[in-house]
Amino acid sequence: MNNAAIQFHDQQPDVSSLRDDVLRGLAAQPKAIAPKFFYDARGSELFDRICAQPEYYPTRTEIALLQRYADEIAQLAGADVQLIELGSGASKKVRALLDAMQPAAYVGIDISRDFLMQATHRLAQDYPWLEVHAACADFSRRLDLPRCQSGARKLAFYPGSSIGNFEPADAVRFLRQVREALLPDGALLIGVDRKKDVGVLEAAYNDAAGVTREFNLNLLVRMREELGARLDLDGFEHRAFYNNVAGRIEMHLVSRGRQCIEIDARRFEFVAGETVHTESSYKYSVEEFQHLARNAGFVPLQVWSDPRALFSVHFLGAAGRSAS
Numbered sequence: 001m002n003n004a005a006i007q008f009h010d011q012q013p014d015v016s017s018l019r020d021d022v023l024r025g026l027a028a029q030p031k032a033i034a035p036k037f038f039y040d041a042r043g044s045e046l047f048d049r050i051c052a053q054p055e056y057y058p059t060r061t062e063i064a065l066l067q068r069y070a071d072e073i074a075q076l077a078g079a080d081v082q083l084i085e086l087g088s089g090a091s092k093k094v095r096a097l098l099d100a101m102q103p104a105a106y107v108g109i110d111i112s113r114d115f116l117m118q119a120t121h122r123l124a125q126d127y128p129w130l131e132v133h134a135a136c137a138d139f140s141r142r143l144d145l146p147r148c149q150s151g152a153r154k155l156a157f158y159p160g161s162s163i164g165n166f167e168p169a170d171a172v173r174f175l176r177q178v179r180e181a182l183l184p185d186g187a188l189l190i191g192v193d194r195k196k197d198v199g200v201l202e203a204a205y206n207d208a209a210g211v212t213r214e215f216n217l218n219l220l221v222r223m224r225e226e227l228g229a230r231l232d233l234d235g236f237e238h239r240a241f242y243n244n245v246a247g248r249i250e251m252h253l254v255s256r257g258r259q260c261i262e263i264d265a266r267r268f269e270f271v272a273g274e275t276v277h278t279e280s281s282y283k284y285s286v287e288e289f290q291h292l293a294r295n296a297g298f299v300p301l302q303v304w305s306d307p308r309a310l311f312s313v314h315f316l317g318a319a320g321r322s323a324s
């Protein structure tokens with residue numbers, strides 16, 4: 001087959017779903033908008049730049065773990081694998097696995113359509129022996145995996161500690177769906193950020209170059225460009241801090257003063273200091289995450305971590321028992 005081509009499956013949510021969610025989020029008390037709205041092409045590029053910031057330890061730590069344990073991961077995954085990357089973004093981390101695993105097919109799934117297309121095209125060019133699929137989809141809807149021509153067993157790969165963006169109960173619900181899609185003999189390889197020193201955590205979400213700030217503010221840029229919102233971009237600032245009780249980093253857009261955002265005929269008032277909660281990033285000890293994974297019906301089979309205990313990569317079997 002001509003492997004520079006990719007097979008594209010488009011279930012991109014339309015702009016009305018963005019509008020509905022933003023209107024609901026701004027009307028809520030406290031105001032909150034889901035982090036998936038960071039990711040248009042610009043947001044994905046900004047996230048890619050965040051990954052390269054010196055303070056952002058998760059990306060380089062996870063890549064080092066994947067490179068170091070690629071052969072072991074390949075052995076656990078077995079032969080003739082469909083490798084399905086959830087929230088694939090720039091599809092960079094998966095490269096650490098491709099040579100060791102030699103999967104039959106690769107599927108990248110992401111909400112950020114144009115970025116996904118570019119990343120999977122690059123992958124297809126660099127790995128001409130690989131059957132490559134790109135699926136633009138929103139995980140908050142039903143998870144439908146595209147059908148591949150090759151590969152008998154499924155290995156889902158969910159890097160970047162994106163699972164931490166879900167509320168823990170929602171994370172269990174999402175992982176149950178993933179597990180269903182992997183049965184009867186598939187597995188999940190998932191990267192999970194660990195609890196650690198608050199200074200290290202907070203620095204990672206407040207990089208000195210201000211890229212995370214720009215990423216957070218991109219939500220407002222999208223609201224202006226895609227929804228025609230009337231708002232003052234300079235009227236908001238970035239705030240990220242560790243909430244020790246909840247065990248999560250919280251990211252907020254903070255109103256510098258009294259102001260309002262107008263979308264269509266609706267006005268959303270802000271008092272000074274009021275925030276829109278734009279992202280949570282839950283941190284899990286190895287035991288906490290294994291407990292969560294078991295609740296979703298997975299069987300923890302292996303876990304790797306770095307010497308500084310910053311990050312963990314878990315290999316979870318889908319078979320074993322039914323999720324209750």
Ligand SMILES: C[S@@+](CC[C@H](N)C(=O)[O-])C[C@H]1O[C@@H](n2cnc3c(N)ncnc32)[C@H](O)[C@@H]1O
Nearest residue numbers: 036039087088089110111112138139140159160
């Ligand atoms: C934290 S980034 C991780 C990117 C990359 N996998 C990595 O590890 O560096 C989260 C990725 O998930 C995608 N994403 C976020 N919410 C999503 C959703 N609801 N459905 C599908 N993809 C989503 C984003 O577009 C982004 O590429």
